[in-house]
Amino acid sequence: MRAGWSQEIWRLVGVLALSLLIGLMTGRVRDCLLVGLVVVLALNFYSLHQLLAWLGASEGLKPRDAPGVWGEIYHRVYLLQRRNRKRKRKLAKLLAQFQASAEAIPDAAVALGEGWDIRWFNEAATRLLGLRPGQDPGSSIRNLLRNPEFHAYLGAGQFDRSVEIGAPGSLGRRLSVRIIPFAGNQRLLLAQDVTDRYRLERIRRDFVANASHELRTPLTVIAGFIENMRHDGSAEARHWARPLALMEQQATRMQRIVEDLLLLSGLESGQAVTDTEEIDVGSLIDDIRDEAAAAAGPDAPSLVAEVTTETRLRGGSQYLRSAFTNLVMNAVQHTPAGAQIWIRWRLDADRGVFEVQDTGEGIPAEHLPRLTERFYRVDVARSRRRGGTGLGLAIVKHVLQNCDGHLEIESEVGVGSTFRCVFPATRLVFSANLDEDLEAAG
Amino acid sequence: MSQSDLLHHYSQQFNQELEEIRTNVLAMGGLVEQQLEEALHALVSGDAGHGERVVANDYQVNALDVQIDERCTAILARRQPTASDLRLVLVVIKTTADLERIGDEAKRVARMAIRLGTADHSRGLFLEIEHLGTLVRGMLNKALDTYARMDVVAALEVAKEDQRIDREYENVMRQTITYMMEDPRSIPFVLDIIWSARALERIGDRCRNIAEYVIYFVMGKDVRHTNLDQIEAELIRR
Numbered sequence A: 001m002r003a004g005w006s007q008e009i010w011r012l013v014g015v016l017a018l019s020l021l022i023g024l025m026t027g028r029v030r031d032c033l034l035v036g037l038v039v040v041l042a043l044n045f046y047s048l049h050q051l052l053a054w055l056g057a058s059e060g061l062k063p064r065d066a067p068g069v070w071g072e073i074y075h076r077v078y079l080l081q082r083r084n085r086k087r088k089r090k091l092a093k094l095l096a097q098f099q100a101s102a103e104a105i106p107d108a109a110v111a112l113g114e115g116w117d118i119r120w121f122n123e124a125a126t127r128l129l130g131l132r133p134g135q136d137p138g139s140s141i142r143n144l145l146r147n148p149e150f151h152a153y154l155g156a157g158q159f160d161r162s163v164e165i166g167a168p169g170s171l172g173r174r175l176s177v178r179i180i181p182f183a184g185n186q187r188l189l190l191a192q193d194v195t196d197r198y199r200l201e202r203i204r205r206d207f208v209a210n211a212s213h214e215l216r217t218p219l220t221v222i223a224g225f226i227e228n229m230r231h232d233g234s235a236e237a238r239h240w241a242r243p244l245a246l247m248e249q250q251a252t253r254m255q256r257i258v259e260d261l262l263l264l265s266g267l268e269s270g271q272a273v274t275d276t277e278e279i280d281v282g283s284l285i286d287d288i289r290d291e292a293a294a295a296a297g298p299d300a301p302s303l304v305a306e307v308t309t310e311t312r313l314r315g316g317s318q319y320l321r322s323a324f325t326n327l328v329m330n331a332v333q334h335t336p337a338g339a340q341i342w343i344r345w346r347l348d349a350d351r352g353v354f355e356v357q358d359t360g361e362g363i364p365a366e367h368l369p370r371l372t373e374r375f376y377r378v379d380v381a382r383s384r385r386r387g388g389t390g391l392g393l394a395i396v397k398h399v400l401q402n403c404d405g406h407l408e409i410e411s412e413v414g415v416g417s418t419f420r421c422v423f424p425a426t427r428l429v430f431s432a433n434l435d436e437d438l439e440a441a442g
Numbered sequence B: 001m002s003q004s005d006l007l008h009h010y011s012q013q014f015n016q017e018l019e020e021i022r023t024n025v026l027a028m029g030g031l032v033e034q035q036l037e038e039a040l041h042a043l044v045s046g047d048a049g050h051g052e053r054v055v056a057n058d059y060q061v062n063a064l065d066v067q068i069d070e071r072c073t074a075i076l077a078r079r080q081p082t083a084s085d086l087r088l089v090l091v092v093i094k095t096t097a098d099l100e101r102i103g104d105e106a107k108r109v110a111r112m113a114i115r116l117g118t119a120d121h122s123r124g125l126f127l128e129i130e131h132l133g134t135l136v137r138g139m140l141n142k143a144l145d146t147y148a149r150m151d152v153v154a155a156l157e158v159a160k161e162d163q164r165i166d167r168e169y170e171n172v173m174r175q176t177i178t179y180m181m182e183d184p185r186s187i188p189f190v191l192d193i194i195w196s197a198r199a200l201e202r203i204g205d206r207c208r209n210i211a212e213y214v215i216y217f218v219m220g221k222d223v224r225h226t227n228l229d230q231i232e233a234e235l236i237r238r
Helices: A003-026 A029-055 A068-104 A123-129 A148-156 A195-230 A235-239 A241-268 A281-296 A317-333 A365-370 A380-385 A392-402 A434-441 B003-045 B048-079 B083-118 B124-149 B152-182 B184-219 B228-237
Strands: A108-112 A118-121 A163-166 A174-182 A186-193 A302-307 A312-314 A340-348 A351-358 A406-412 A416-423
Touching (some): A123 A186, A148 A163, A148 A174, A148 B003, A235 A241, A281 A302, A281 A340, A392 A406, A392 A416, B003 B124, B083 B184, B152 B228
Parallel strands (some): A302 A340
Antiparallel strands (some): A351 A416
């Protein structure tokens, strides 16, 4: 038993013994014992009162002495309080450190509550988003960032990507905004100033577009004259026949590159984003197949169209046609005569898939990730010999991006390659007999 | 459930409804801001494609206008709000009307942009109008910010800014007149520019209206058609 307790008990025993003694002396044992107990009770009540007064002190508690078990209680409460205070100080310091580091981030950071209400933000948020400390916490971020694209982003709830918007209030600045959910319903908004990147990107795009545009006219003139000279029929022309043929070939190739570059820069600037046209992919495939067969001549591989759905595709027909043609032409070039190429349009769950599968030589795995880069070629010499521009798959990639779709490539050396364009359900117009379609898709 | 619980619950839902229409108005404001931005871009850079997009998207602004009005009617009918709640609903109705008109003006600017985009004109006047457009865009943004914050002091500033826009508008007018005197052939083109400038100036007026609604909501005092200095003096007295 602790010292406090034994002291307390001894005190009780002492008081009782004293009152018993007085009781025996005066002959009123019961009354005396009662008085003794009342005294003990009163003392304890007094101690309780003091404890409460001590706990109620607004300032930090000071250690205090008291007899018996009360002293122990004071001591323990004091220790507990001191430990808490220390922990609180540590936490406050940690919080201050955290806030200081969050303030130091050059990107705007805003902590958001459940209903998009602003809880906290750093100094960069004041600068980039125009939020005002002291005034804005508590109001909804949607009221202060009113960009429709940002609202759509919040509404869609897909926070694995970021959204690019114009900075509110300041003209010309671009922000890349991202929401990061954490700790249940809390969310953190991060906004990064991407104006410089955006501007550079635009300069690059404009440069390519302008350069290509400027090259187009001289090339047309050169190609025109070469053609004239080739068909001139004079003795001199016959003498220069081979150089002229080569010149014409190269001029045509350059023209194609320029056309492709112009197409690409158009795609990049988002001009081609259209979802108003509904395309009948089946008949488009028939067209492309005929075109490819005619272009490849007699020793073409056989082209098989397999269209298993009547679902239509929403997008720019001109651009999708050029993307699909690129894929088919690629397959034709890499497949030996007599082999087979399948062109398919089918549903995979609720996604639309346009697929070109060949039985050509295939592509080594290390090239696959870089295939859609501009001017990237697996076999440089051969591609040039065949008149490729090196831009085909880049165009395909951008067309698909503008249609919310993406490109999947599978290839095995010696077996063949499959190029797959996958479109989300939002881009598809399902035909009346949708159920049959879905059944066919399995 | 006790009576007080029920009342509390109802009023909270009411609060939510009010906050929601306010957010809706601001979302509409964001859309109008974007429309104006694109229209100006189309006008200044001669990009007709942008202009066509603005004209095509105007229906979204109109749809929001109708939708918010319907909600306000429902709130008036079901809740019969009083005092500041009533003022809020009134302000929302008026603001949406003004925003819808701003959307129309943006569409008008976009139409001019489509018309001007194809022709090759001297870009001197475009610089002037770009400056005016930048001012107006900033003012719309600020007006909506004060609306989001219900900030009287900022609202007063926005209301005052209208005078700057009027001055800039007069500037453009003077410039266009010299253009027309110099070369009468440019008159059709300059007229289009004048229409655009006029539309922008009107947007400035409507931004001032919105700022005045904010003052009305917070102070319960209708400050339209009054002297701004008086209001400012009163604000300081408070």
